[in-house]
Amino acid sequence: MTADFDAFDVVVVGAGPAGSTLAWRLANRGLRVAVVEREHFPRHRVGESLTGTAGQLLRDMGLEDEMTAHGFPVKRGVRVYGPNPRATFDVPIIDIAEDGSHIPNPTWQVRRPEFDAILLKAATDAGAVHICADARSVIMDDARVTGLVIRTADGEDRSLRCRFLADASGFGTFLSKVGVLGVRNKCGFDKQIAFYAHVDGVRRDEGPTSGNTLLYYTKQYHWSWHIPVSDMRTSIGIVVPQDTYRASGLSPEAFYDHQLATLHPELADRSARATRVTEVWTRANYSYEIADFAGPGYAAIGDSHRFLDPIFSFGVWLGLKEAELVDALIAQTLDDLATEGAAIEAFVTTSNRAQAVVTTILDTFWTVPLAFLKLAHFTHKREVAELLAGRIFDPSVDDVEALRLMRQTLQNSRAEDKNHVAA
């Protein structure tokens, strides 16, 4: 039986970074907001590295002191180790000053259980209501979403009425699963499998770059991340095609340990004295996209509608920025429903533009790596650094020459591939 529970202006499904920051923004506007999260905090999540833009956003939220107090490692850049261990290049995290010059703009690496709890607490401190329950289905009124049915811990179903529903359920892809959005479509990187764990005793650089992300890659789509998550502890992930894993015949733990020693000589050297301190988590088939992710009374943000190859750590930023966009959308349209259609279209366009930029960067990195290296290390260093720092949402991004060159390169190399096939 379904009992009427309460009415809110906005209900947010999921208390990850996207959901909690959206709830924080809306509550600060004085709106009545509920965040529905089925898991008890703290809980483990992957996605431990933030872009420069994400760090700036947290400072803008007034959370710098809290981030510092937690001792999250400061990330000043990313170093990429290519197939030949001598061929490395660094991408600093930068911001653009008013005079157009670039200034260092460090961000953080985070331990997700603590980070997610900080953001949820910011939301509830601002007045959002945290409801520990499982999102079950939506309530529709004609084509409009007007509420959410939840199941509480005692097994009772309750309905929450709302004027807008935001899906921030991450991999749960709630609105897709209940049929409001379309199905999950695979996109490109779906045949990958990731293994990750926390490891102590990994060798880092000395000095200010000790908190930086290190990336190692050898063959196409075989790569590893090194993300310092505390003074001692490092998150190391191994990503390979699923066929590579299946052919090994190894358990996840044995495969992980073997890859630490063999994927890349630099990784092997740095982790020679390392001890794994967690289980090995795995995730397969993780790349997807869902079309038409916003409509009358609803929008999906962050991983709840799309997830791509995570190599450049765009994930958390995409969620945080989409939360900002949907906050503005809700503020504008809640009392002026006539503008909702256009606002939703604008949100979808902006989100798709950013995702297309990420896709272009990933495709260039993986399919024409030397071209990516030329742009990132020699000819368009600052532009690539800006893109990787997360400046991917503004319409002006399509005028960035490095991006234009990447698109042209991909187009031409695909055309050449076709010619080869035809010949």
Next chain:
Amino acid sequence: MDTGFDQPDRVLHGILGWIMDKTGSSPEDIQPDTALLDIQLLDSLQLMDLVFFLEKTHGTSIPLEWLTPENFATPRAIGDMIKKACA
């Protein structure tokens, strides 16, 4: 007239000379068909330096989409790429 002999290949000689200069290799080590990537004689940053050198020397520019491992497999493959760019 086709003499049946290879014409002196200035592009290829330039490439072999640059590689020997940068790596301290001898002519015996570096042949037109030496598998550069397999023996990891040059890393990718040096390959880019070579591209910049060749672009300058031959007054041409290499399209980004040509920067594939196949086009850098051997000195001869690099030379063929340059000749194609100059054509």
